[in-house]
Amino acid sequence: MSNAKVLPLLEADGQGVAPCCPPLTERPMTAEEAETAARMFKALGDPVRLRLFSAVASHEGGEACVCDISDVGVSQPTVSHHLKKLKEAGLLTSERRGTWVYYRVEPSVLAAMGRLLIGASAAA
């Protein structure tokens, strides 16, 4: 379950990821850019997913076991489904270590999204 290339919205360069699009305020986005960036926002556009993402992001080391974060009021399959969506959006990566699966925030993703919203100054 290595997740080599599941980053549709931020193209991987050598290390980390490069932003997909210029800041929202720089110029009107093209259809392709919008398609790409919207996938990212859409992934965070569900309350349960946002809580799961925040739980991972705020956990020690930006990493958490599913068992640490699955108390969000929905069934276990639903939690798994949402984590998969976040992974497909390139916001999280996962790794199995023994019995448990750990999810981790793709670090440069937050900076890239921030840059998209407020322009420069979003340091990694």
Added chain:
Amino acid sequence: MSNAKVLPLLEADGQGVAPCCPPLTERPMTAEEAETAARMFKALGDPVRLRLFSAVASHEGGEACVCDISDVGVSQPTVSHHLKKLKEAGLLTSERRGTWVYYRVEPSVLAAMGRLLIGASAAA
């Protein structure tokens, strides 16, 4: 068509708006915070809306007439529908001036969203 209190996600204080939630990475979001913030991300989670929003945000003065931005490949009613959604999410405000309706980016919204993603440093 003044839009006094259509800001569900950022509570208005005296001037501008205050962030609804702490940064994603600070602590796990509560259900209420997630509900609020997800509405914001959801509004940007559609490619057409994202293009419309970017078109307004990048227009001179952060303001644009509908006629300036409605060339996004969907029908006029659909454009109107999406602009309404962005307005309901508190991302845009609108004002009629004569024949045309102008949409404007709620300025502190971008900073607030940026702060939510990357923590501090997102100055207004």
Added chain:
DNA sequence: CACCTGTATTGATGAGCGTCAACATAGACA
């Protein structure tokens, strides 16, 4: 091997959303 716990997948269901055509409304102008 069998059994248990943690996580993912499948299939179904109901709600929500994006889209359009048709129509309605607002303002400008003659």
Added chain:
DNA sequence: TGTCTATGTTGACGCTCATCAATACAGGTG
């Protein structure tokens, strides 16, 4: 007043999505 343009609203259709119960899979322990 009537007419034209710009924008908003209504109603309907098809599709996507969030959710769950049931099931499958993986890894540990005995």
